[in-house]
Every structure is written in structure tokens, then in C-alpha cells.
Amino acid sequence: MEVHHHPNVEKKNFKEYLLEGLMIFLAVTMGFFAESFREHLENVNKENDYIQTFIEDLKTDTIQIKQLLKEKHEEVKAFDSLLFLLYAHQIKGHENELYFFGRTFTRYNAFQNNDRTVAQLKNSGSLRLIRNEATADSIISYQKAVGEIHTEEDDENAERKNLYPILCRIYDPFIFDKMVEGFNIIRPYNNPPLRSYDSNIQKDLAFYVGEIKGSDNILIFSLQNLETKAENVIAFLQKKYH
Secondary structure, eight states: OOOOOOOOOOOOOHHHHHHHHHHHHHHHHHHHHHHHHHHHHHHHHHHHHHHHHHHHHHHHHHHHHHHHHHHHHHHHHHHHHHHHHHHTTOOTTOHHHHHHHHHHTTOOOOOOOOOHHHHHHHHTTGGGGOOOHHHHHHHHHHHHHHHHHHHHHHHHHHHHHHHHHHHHHHSOHHHHHHTEETTEEOOOSSOOOOSOOOHHHHHHHHHHHHHHHHHHHHHHHHHHHHHHHHHHHHHHHHHHHO
């Protein structure tokens, strides 16, 4: 019977086993650090992308704020003109102006901030990517200021709606209808008569106009502050993220 002899296998000593184990450990550790570093770079790139789009959102907001401020200043001037006519009892012969001012009360432009980036951060749970505390605070602070603007606008809008019953008592609705051309309000071609010349109704009108004017002045102040805040945040983020 033929006998097979197994080849002699050289046994590894303890140091060799230790070295192999150490190499495996180092390979796994390096792989872990490499994956962590790759994920870190991805998060940094995502953060930079979010910051850049947020800056663009702020630039869009500042354009709209400037337009709204222009409209609000013009509106306050119109309120002052109407209040002067009512105070001086210059009604008859000035119906053209009264109709124009009265018709503008039914138009209202609200501030619609560009919240594209903030909505993405919230919906995707990516707020954690904003690692810098000052950056996160600037974003949150700006959004809080925007929320305060919306609250003030809601208050002013409620005051405008309170004015509607007065408008329908003093103005002819058919004249109002003829004053609209597309999105524009045009003055009547002559001095069409008012629906009522009651001085008590005129005082009611003056009261609500004064309230809305006050709210407009508050909004102007808040919008100016928001514009400054947006410009400061843009400058800070551009410096921080180059």
C-alpha cells in the first residue's frame, strides 16, 4: 500500500499573525476613513451649493423688496392726498381723484420671498449640513424677519377688508368697474358723482385710511430693515464661502 507523506508546512509564529492582523485592521480603518472623507467632501459640496442658491434667493428678494418699497411710498402719498381732500371738505369737483384713490384700496401686493433653498433644506432634512453656527443663525434670523413681514401684511390686509363696506357706501360700483383696464387702474374721464356725499361716511373713510396708512408706514420700516438684513447676509456668506 502506497503511503503519501504531507509536505512540511512551516508554522507561523506569533509575530506574523500579529502583523497580518494589524495589516487587516489598518486596511479596514483606512477604508473607513476614506469613506468618511468622501462623505465629508460630498456634504461640503452640498453645503456650498445650498449657500450659493440661498444667496441667489436673497438677491431675488432684495429686487422685490425695492419694488414693494416704491409702491408703498407711492401709496402713502395717495393716502395723504385723499386725507387732505376729506379734511378740507374738497369733495365736489374732485370726484375724479376720490374715485382713483378709492379704487386703489382694493389692490394689494404682498411680499413673496424666494424660499426655494430654505424649503429644500427643511424638506430634505439637510439643515444639518450647515456646519457653521453663524451661517445657520443668519438663515434662521432672516426667515424669522420674513415671517414678521407676513404677519404685518396680514394685519394690513384685514384693515383693508374692514374698509370695503365704507367703499361700497361712498363709491358707485359701476364706475369702479369701468376704471379697470387689464391689470391697470385708470382715472375716470370726468368727475362722476359719488354714491353718497354724507360727511359721516367720509369721516369713516378717513378713519380707516389713516389706519391703513399707519400699517403701511410700519411695513415700510420693516421692509427697509429686511432689505438691509438680506444685503448683510449676502455679504457675510460671500465672504465666508468665497
